[in-house]
Amino acid sequence: MSLEALYQDIIIDHYKNPRGRGLLEFPLGTAFHVNPTCGDEVNLQVAAAADGGLLIGYEGTGCSISQASASVLYELVQGRQVTEAENIRRAFVELMHSQGHGEPDEAVLGDGIAFVGVAKYPARIKCALLPWMAFQDAEIKGGLMLETNSDGE
């Protein structure tokens, strides 16, 4: 597979120009996740706006895949209802487990479809999933989601 197929321009763009990066003033739930094999870090926060829409804050250090994934997560989930966000999260997790054969729905995953090539590299799937795992954890810690609803990812 070519490097261009793994590192699609969308990924590089989110890496170099992260959307919505920064922490929340009043987070409901915060989760700090690391990838212990490489040391990549994401600190992800959730809160709920008056209309129930999610507010996302994040910071992190790590490779282009992990940090771009956090930026895409922000873009996809910010302002969404918890149930909508959960559908997006599940779609992204499913894409990462597709071994590169996934046919992602751009209507659901937006820029997240650019990660399809990542699923072919077992060592990099963890990078892409890091912020999404932290997101789920932050929702649980913030009481926005019950632990029993989690799919164990």
Add this chain to the structure above:
Amino acid sequence: MTGIDVARIRADFPILKRTVRDGKPLIYLDSAATSQKPVEVLDAERTFYETSNAAAHRGAHQLAEEATAAYEASRARVGGFVGVEAENIIFTKNASESLNLAAYAFSNATALARWGTPVDPRFELNPGNSVVVTEMEHHANLIPWQEVCAKTGASLRWLPLTDSGRLDLADLDDLIDTSTKVVSVVHQSNILGTINPVAEIMARAHAVGAVGVVDACQSIPHMPVDVRALGADLVAWGGHKMLGPTGIGLLYGTSEILQAMPPFLTGGSMIATVEMERSTYAAAPQKFEAGVPMVAQAVGLGAAVAYLEKLGMAEVAAHEQELTAYSLMALSGIPGVRIIGPTETVDRGSAISFVVEGIHPHDVGQVLDNMGIAVRVGHHCAWPTCRRFGVPATTRISPYIYNDQRDIDALVEAIAHAQHFFKVAS
């Protein structure tokens, strides 16, 4: 030029003939993680299974005798390789187990002493005692000691590093003092490449009555090492980084210390007498080798030692010095590349860590992998060392006997490609 003929050596390593990532020739620069294996090692293991396989140190049939003889011959061969007797060599699963064996001597002795079993007081740790390591330890020589301290109340101290990646020994005599019961330090850093003056540190350890341990994982495969000259009581290393199979590690101990240490893993093979309530233990090395041993791996390791002896460790070291000098020069010449660790070849091995400005090591590694170059990226099981140098991770090359300057040239080209691909100034 050294006496190492890389082209000829490469012919002995079947894996180096394969291609990776859509037909790219494999350039393997990750030998500090694990070395590749020459066909002699593979053949030795296979021949053992085909002709003499049996459980060593059990049974009296001919195969059991041959398996025992093969296992013990390997022990003698490994001992000879580092200048000691066979009885001073313990086979373990890997170097991590060797270091845990050393660490558990302390927590086990402390627990035994609490319930009245007489132990050698050197191994008994109490609050007020200290354990000393360095800030450049592999996790395998850090976490076992953290655990020992947590179990005994002893405190952990470490020798700090200079900005150039050397040990800062200015406070050696204060850090290793009369409270210190054990000093465990790395001979050659797996992440920085630094070769440490372990004899000096061991001398200080012994001056205060502490037990001295050395992690020699990255030195013994790469240079002539007379383990007695290190001045340590215990020296740990692994087989798979020196052309041997995975699943076999080593621990050298002085006869005196091995006798004084309580056992680590217990069970079959390691006993003298057994009754329902209590047992007595065999003399070392058997005392530390519970269970059916890894005979095939020991045989393979013996073949690996024979291979290295045939090359000559002085020649191996000279080859690596030459390649290290070339690599340091080549990497230093790339704008945006910063070497983490010593930048000159003095007291330095071939493992070189670096960061490329603007590109995370994972991404550097991915581009290199795409071009057939296998390197290690991440914290290299030396996370505190990365923190010390303010980097989350590094890219590391670790050449060995089958690498030459062309591999480094390919690396340099690949780094430039990564800089171009990620559009960072170079």
